[in-house]
Amino acid sequence: MKKKTTPPNTIPGQLSELDKQAIVELASQVPKNGCIVEIGSLYGLSSWHWAKSADPTVTVHCIDPWEHAAWMDKVKAEFDAPDLSPEVFAENVKDCPNITQHKGYSPKDFLDWSEPVDLFFDDAVHTNPIFLENLQHWGKLVKSGGIVSGHDFDPNHYDIMTEVSRLAKxxxxxxxxxxxVWWIKKP
Known part of the structure; x- marks a missing residue:
């Protein structure tokens, strides 16, 4: 499998080189014909890395409401990014045929999801109760031996550090x- 690890420079995002390295390593662990679910896809930077680093038979389901929120103004200004929209996301990942785009809010709009998940990545709402609801909802859909992961494991995101540590315990x-980037394997 040929892996391309340098995305187009036009995709705005807040991933460090270590974050990208973690995504590349985790994606390579997903089996052929597997399923990755990413929530909080935004402009598609992490989505692009999941899609290009996993086997091409792996489907990367990208979930986001693609609606403006006040915190996005900082990202938009920092990267001189266009307005957030499903169309902008689709343009940014157009060279990733294994991405499937889903517009909606997690978990409430995906309560009927039934496809087993090999890897779940949360970069959506970083506070409770939504963060915990996402962990509970998607965690039960992750296969035994699969990976539950996410972004922003740092002291600025107390709920993430607390809930992820509790789940691992x-x-x-x-x-x-x-x-x-944090991750744990489901027993």
Whole structure:
């Protein structure tokens, strides 16, 4: 499998080189014909890395409402980014045929999701109760041996650090962090 690890320079995003390295390593662990679910896809930078780093038979489901929120103004200004929209996302990942785009809010708009998940990545709402609701909803859909992961494991995001640590303890599994990307394997 040929892996391209340098996205087009036009995709805005807040991933460090270590974050990208973590995504590349995690994506390579998803089996052929597997399923990755990413929530909080925004402009598609992490989505692009998932799609290009996983086997081409892996489907990357990207979930986002693609609606403006006040916190996005900082990102938009920092990267001189266009207005957020499903169309902008689609343009940014147009060279990723294994991406499937889903517009909506997680978990409420995806409560009927039934496809088993090999890897779940959360970069959406970073506070409770939504963060915990996403972990509970998607965590039960992740296969045994699959990966539950996300972004922004740092002291500025207390709920992420707390809930992820609790989940690792409950599952009796090791919590891993590279950059601001965290992950645990489901028993």
């Amino acid at each position: 409950r599952w009796k599994t090791e919590l891993h962090v590279l950059g601001a």
